[in-house]
Amino acid sequence: EDQVTQSPEALRLQEGESSSLNCSYTVSGLRGLFWYRQDPGKGPEFLFTLYSAGEEKEKERLKATLTKKESFLHITAPKPEDSATYLCAVQATGANNLFFGTGTRLTVIP
Amino acid sequence: EAQVTQNPRYLITVTGKKLTVTCSQNMNHEYMSWYRQDPGLGLRQIYYSMNVEVTDKGDVPEGYKVSRKEKRNFPLILESPSPNQTSLYFCASSWSSYNSPLHFGNGTRLTVT
Numbered sequence: 048e049d050q051v052t053q054s055p056e057a058l059r060l061q062e063g064e065s066s067s068l069n070c071s072y073t074v075s076g077l078r079g080l081f082w083y084r085q086d087p088g089k090g091p092e093f094l095f096t097l098y099s100a101g102e103e104k105e106k107e108r109l110k111a112t113l114t115k116k117e118s119f120l121h122i123t124a125p126k127p128e129d130s131a132t133y134l135c136a137v138q139a140t141g142a143n144n145l146f147f148g149t150g151t152r153l154t155v156i157p
Numbered sequence: 158e159a160q161v162t163q164n165p166r167y168l169i170t171v172t173g174k175k176l177t178v179t180c181s182q183n184m185n186h187e188y189m190s191w192y193r194q195d196p197g198l199g200l201r202q203i204y205y206s207m208n209v210e211v212t213d214k215g216d217v218p219e220g221y222k223v224s225r226k227e228k229r230n231f232p233l234i235l236e237s238p239s240p241n242q243t244s245l246y247f248c249a250s251s252w253s254s255y256n257s258p259l260h261f262g263n264g265t266r267l268t269v270t
Contacts (some may be wrong), residue, residue, distance in 0.1 A: 051199075078255070078256060079256040081258065081259075083259075088263070088264070089263050089264070090161070090247050090249070090261025090262050090263050090264055091200070091247075091259075091261050092261070093258035093259065093260070096256060096258060098256070134199070134200070136200075138256065143188075143205060143207065143213070143254040144190065144202045144205055144215055144216075144254070145202075145259065147192075147199045147200040147201075148199055149197060149198065149199040150199065
């Protein structure tokens with residue numbers, strides 16, 4: 048059964064304090080791993096797709112990496128506007144849908 | 158502006174009173190999907206549609222219906238809502254079901270009393 052576990056559930060950082068969010072997954076075969084950002088009262092917003100182990104993608108202060116069992120979302124020198132819930136989702140080979148984790152709620156304190 | 162539009166944003170209803178949540182996208186996407194989001198459970202797929210007139214069950218389809226008569230619209234129907242369907246609902250669309258990022262609407266918060 049597909050499974051996605053995100054940790055920690057919540058993370059508080061001081062502005063400028065870098066850290067990483069974790070997404071561990073179990074799928075029969077990985078078609079793709081997705082990261083989304085969700086702000087309160089809004090729908091998730093797409094950040095990255097990773098397809099194979101060793102792949103990395105970057106966008107501003109965010110960098111996503113992928114291994115065969117987990118993905119990390121690294122946040123470098125975060126700002127208060129990076130505060131949001133970050134969701135990880137996987138798509139298994141042959142599947143027509145994504146399976147989401149429960150997210151990490153990030154708060155960046157000025 | 159490319160977007161997925163859901164209506165209404167908030168809905169309070171009573172048990173058993175049929176309701177429809179509308180979803181429309183203006184990106185000519187083939188794939189559309191409905192999710193519900195509950196605390197501690199994350200986003201769970203209710204139904205999805207690969208194209209017009211093609212729909213299929215997701216992980217939690219019980220108590221819901223959908224239709225896809227036009228490419229842009231994908232309404233979610235609750236024929237006899239129950240309190241356990243109180244949730245935050247999201248409609249999403251993408252070019253295809255294969256490794257294509259989902260574009261989400263801003264959600265519909267449904268309360269069934």
